[in-house]
Amino acid sequence: MELFSFVDDIKRMDKRQAIYQILNFGMIISTALMIWKGLMVVTSSESPIVVVLSGSMEPAFYRGDLLMLTNYREEPIRAGDIVVFRIEGRDIPIVHRVLKVHERDDGYVKFLTKGDNNQVDDRGLYAPGQLWLEKKDVIGRARGFLPYIGMVTIVMNDHPQLKYLVLAVLGFFVLVHREN
Amino acid sequence: MHSFLSRLNTLFAFTISVLAVLTIGVFISTYFEKYHETVSIGVNKPIVKHMTDYSANRKKNDLGVLQLNLDMNLNQLFDWNVKVLFLYLIAEYVTPTNSLNQVVLWDKIIRRGENARIYLHDIATKYYFWDDGENLRSNNVTLSLAWNIIPNAGRLLHVPANGSTSFIFSDQYTTSRAASPKSSS
Incomplete structure (x- = not known):
């Protein structure tokens, strides 16, 4: 019966307590949002943490690994860097390694990428007629690596019902749980 | 409770x-950890060809062809936070229009536990050495090796190796179709 002790908790909750719990819930959400936005400012990348979704960079990165990105403007793009870029007409960003760089005197850079596990370069993946990537396509460069953690988001995205279930249960317990 | x-x-x-x-x-x-190591890079028979680059702009571009000699022992680089070592050989040169050109000619993945003693003699480049234009003749090219450390958890470092080599391409195009780069792994 201890499993359902929260039912008693709700019954015993007065108005003040309820408001406190809701504010607490809002606090948690805004903290998470602020951390994410803060990371965006610190790394100047629109997406400072990405999850590897494909095996095209194996054996370095596997599905579910976590990458930390930076995108500082003064940091040049060089051959060998691992860049995360977006292709026109594709929603999902790609994580691949820079194979060729040509930088003009006026600072304009064009570069070509390739996945470590792919046999050929990425020209087949780019938009039709696109031969090179430019600075504007880049979301960030991989600076840090953490294995497996991203598996959580992959599982959640593959099974959306699970995502809503977990969110509902977490939200419910945050609202209901009473600090003693 | x-x-x-x-x-x-x-x-x-x-x-x-x-x-x-x-x-x-x-x-x-x-x-x-600094992950420094010294390597030896050698170049053999560098020539320039003038060919159509069907992979890029479909215009006549300069294609460099050369053979590589590589000698290194990277076993020391593997500590307990190195999962994979990604080696890449960069050809770097300057052209009248571009202040920097970098082309990766060869790369290799070494996993933990694999032999990191590398001795390669007169291998063809793994990737084509296409210039973005027609500026390879008489050009001074620097070859340098670097590695990207992929850790179990931590920073993704890019470390340049000690030891690079430079050579100058011939001022003439080579027209023979005999030597062309083959993929070698």
């Missing part, structure tokens, strides 16, 4: 904390 759920929750939280502390420990223990 020790229900089954609260015990499970405590156990889970404890497991996560232990894993996190161990991971941070591994990260900090290798934070000051």
Whole structure:
């Protein structure tokens, strides 16, 4: 019966307590949002943490690994860097390694990428007629690596019902749980 | 109040904390590692051809063809926070229009436990050495090797190797179709 002790908790909750719990819930959400936005400012990348979704960079990165990105403007793009870029007409960003760089005197850079596990370069993946990537396509460069953690988001995205279930249960317990 | 759920929750939280502390420990223990090593790079028979680059702009571009000699022992680089070593050989040169050109000619993945003693003699480049234009003749090219350390957890470092080599391409195009780069792994 201890499993359902929260039912008693709700019954015993007065108005003040309820408001406190809701504010607490809002606090948690805004903290998470602020951390994410803060990371965006610190790394100047629109997406400072990405999850590897494909095996095209194996054996370095596997599905579910976590990458930390930076995108500082003064940091040049060089051959060998691992860049995360977006292709026109594709929603999902790609994580691949820079194979060729040509930088003009006026600072304009064009570069070509390739996945470590792919046999050929990425020209087949780019938009039709696109031969090179430019600075504007880049979301960030991989600076840090953490294995497996991203598996959580992959599982959640593959099974959306699970995502809503977990969110509902977490939200419910945050609202209901009473600090003693 | 020790229900089954609260015990499970405590156990889970404890497991996560232990894993996190161990991971941070591994990260900090290798934070000051420099991963330097000396390598020897040699070039053989560099020639320039004038051909149509069907992979890029479909215009006549300069194609450099050369053979590589590589000699290195990177076994020292593997500590307990190195999962994979990604080696790449960069050809770097300047042209009238471009202040910097970098072309990767060869790369290799070395996993932990694999032999990191590399001795390659007169191999063809793994990737084509296409210039973005027609500026390879009489041009001075610097070849340098670098590696990207892929850790178990931590920073993705790019370390340039000690030891690079330079050569100058001939001022004439070579027209023979005999030597063309083949993929070699």
